Amino acid sequence: MKYPEWAPSILVERHKSRLDSKSPERKFKTRDPDAIVAEAAQKHEGMNEESIENYRRYLYRTSLGFLPDEEGTALLGKLISDPRMRDAWKALAKRIDKDIEYFNYFNVCEGGISLWRGDLKQTAAERKAFYQEIHDTAGKLIYLMYKSDKFDFYSINALIDKETVKGLLETLHADSDYFEDEDENLDYAHFCLSDVTPRIQEVLTDIANKAMQYSKEEPAVRKPNSENADIHYFVRMLSGYLKNRYGQPLHEVVAATTEVVFDRQNIDSDYVRKLVG
Numbered sequence: 001m002k003y004p005e006w007a008p009s010i011l012v013e014r015h016k017s018r019l020d021s022k023s024p025e026r027k028f029k030t031r032d033p034d035a036i037v038a039e040a041a042q043k044h045e046g047m048n049e050e051s052i053e054n055y056r057r058y059l060y061r062t063s064l065g066f067l068p069d070e071e072g073t074a075l076l077g078k079l080i081s082d083p084r085m086r087d088a089w090k091a092l093a094k095r096i097d098k099d100i101e102y103f104n105y106f107n108v109c110e111g112g113i114s115l116w117r118g119d120l121k122q123t124a125a126e127r128k129a130f131y132q133e134i135h136d137t138a139g140k141l142i143y144l145m146y147k148s149d150k151f152d153f154y155s156i157n158a159l160i161d162k163e164t165v166k167g168l169l170e171t172l173h174a175d176s177d178y179f180e181d182e183d184e185n186l187d188y189a190h191f192c193l194s195d196v197t198p199r200i201q202e203v204l205t206d207i208a209n210k211a212m213q214y215s216k217e218e219p220a221v222r223k224p225n226s227e228n229a230d231i232h233y234f235v236r237m238l239s240g241y242l243k244n245r246y247g248q249p250l251h252e253v254v255a256a257t258t259e260v261v262f263d264r265q266n267i268d269s270d271y272v273r274k275l276v277g
Helices: 009-019 024-027 034-042 049-062 071-081 083-093 100-118 124-147 162-171 182-191 200-215 230-248 251-262 269-276
Strands: none
Touching: 009 071, 009 100, 034 049, 049 100, 071 100, 071 251, 083 200, 083 251, 100 230, 100 251, 124 200, 230 251, 230 269, 251 269
16 A cells, blocks of 8 residues: 555554554454354344344444454555545644644544444433433332342442452452461451442442433434434544644544545535534
8 A cells, every 4th residue: 555645654654554464463453343243143042133232332332432453444544545634634733742642533533433333322302211211220229129128238249259359469469468368368358348349229329320410411413313423423523522632623624534434525614513513
């Protein structure tokens, strides 16, 4: 591949590295959530379509914004070779202090795609009802547990085994010599954890409170099922990043990047400005 002179050199090197099968970076390939879901569906034939889709969204949401390796590499290649990115990179170069910021920009572009795939795509009303249900369910579970004497002394701490405690102590370099016997040390450390481990009722209360907080937030896209919803999400995320990082939304940069990422020809700064306000 021939790289243009205006492409950020650090991203060019990253692209070359990702294409090189012998590069150390190739050892840390990001797996494709769709492939993982397909494997899971084969192993667990009872998974219905809703469960499969929920798992797929979960994997994209928890991928830290990274796309599957091959897709991410292809996206990077487009962003450092498409002529429409020339002025965009020049505009960013005037504001970038450290080369790491080029990586950050690319990562935001990846996230604008992968996180939308993991989004529940709810309207404001659907979002409110969804988190209200979580709030109510958590509250009902708290109520039921308080009614039953069987859960009076239920503790999350009981789910932490000795090997986990041992590993924690080793990590913290806090092996105690208080007792001569190692098992007694572990039992004592396990007992001490109960003082810092929250009660299940506290966990559920926190979940309920957070659910109410999330129910009041506006969704990223007001019409998540519209034809260009993925583009709207991408534009708002990228604009938000630029405004937060450089104090300006840089509409022209966002427009050019969006055109390249989505292979479109009709996205300009006015289009971006209308979306982000």
